[in-house]
Amino acid sequence: MILKDKKILLGVSSSVAIYKSLELVRLLKKEGAEVTVVMTKNATKLISPLLFSAVSLRPTFFRMFAQEKNYLHLELVKDVSLFIIAPATANLISKIACGIADDLLTTAVLSCSCPIVIAPAMNVNMWQKRIVQRNIERLKADGFYIIEPEEGELGCGEIGKGRMAEPEKIISFVKTLVLEKKNFKLVITGGRTEREIDQIRVITNRASGLLSVLLA
Known part of the structure; x- marks a missing residue:
């Protein structure tokens, strides 16, 4: 199993696609990975952190200072093989592209030295905005891996590109990435x-x- 014993950090932001993140955690666990979830504050209003903890069998983190750990943002990324952010809202993408670190998730991104995979999720009009596309291109240029959203019916009822990639597709992408990063002899x-x-x-x-x- 390619992901067996890999430490993976999953970042979750406040998109309606957040329900897919639970399935993503389940699939990663099925592949043998050790998954820790970090959420934005608004994401906790959509799904309880306890639900992610129940699926991952590990604590879920979302507060920068309230939890009993010093330098939590550094501890979260220590020895992590991969950092996946799914779903990533337009707001979160913009923050990361600009180097803003104003919560636990974005601070962990700046502290992380492992590959970071981002799966955007937003309304089609937001996805097509030039400023969002500029931020996506900036992230690619900075070494981030982007799994582009899919076309279809969106959470708001509109049809277009903006659906977060399905968890199975993310798993496939991650496996390929891990294989590419391995040093074969x-x-x-x-x-x-x-x-x-x-x-x-x-x-x-x-x-x-x-x-x-x-x-x-």
């Missing part, structure tokens, strides 16, 4: 080989080893 052998027929005779070939040199 390969041993390449070259030259002729021999296979014994008996104590005297062997089968061999005239390989020069050039192909192995080219591959290396």
